[in-house]
Amino acid sequence: MFLGTHSPRLDEKGRLILPAKFREELAGGLVLTKGQEHCIYVFSAREFEKVHADMVGAPMQNRQARDYGRILLSGASDEVPDKQGRVTIPATLRAYAGLDRELVVIGAGNRAEIWDAKAWTEYLAEQEKAFAEMDEDAVPGTKAQ
Template identity: 60%
Template structure:
């Protein structure tokens, strides 16, 4: 399980050092892909395989399912952290997420998300009021 917020820097070769608390789980290998709200999703290889199995259950006749799977899979890249716990973010994914030097990496339960720090700060600011004012059940069984 991934949680917490970290602020690594993107180096000149497009690499980040994985947060220490995530390394054990991510060191065997990861899959990075486009995420929603223009962040990147980072899955363990095993979690991505499970995600893949669920997504491919959508019927080919469902246009939303086709679009979602295209976005997820066409941007996916399998990566292996090096001995210094750095991982390269492919150029197409850096462009998708608008990543510059300052990054915010968050744990989001079953995945890690990589955000441009300014984009994360704006998102967080936008969401604070709606999060504070939730009065209905958003996730079944919670609140």
């Protein structure tokens, strides 16, 4: 499971040093793809297979399922970290997420997310008040206790 907030930097070759806590899970390969809110999703290869299997199970007649699959898969890049735990982020994904040198990598359970540091700060500021006011009915997929 991916947890926490980390603040690595992007090097001049477009590489990111993966947070040490994430390296073991991602050592066998990972998939980078467009995430929602203009971040980059980072899935282990194994977890991405599960995501893909769920998408394949969605009806092709459903426009939202087709659209989501197209965006997610067309932006995907499979990568293998080097011995130092570095992974290259393709230029198209760096542009999509507006990545500059300063990054934030967050754990989001079954995936990590890569954000431009300024974009993450702005997103967090916008969402924290709503987060504090959420109840169990506001979060889809959760069960009331």
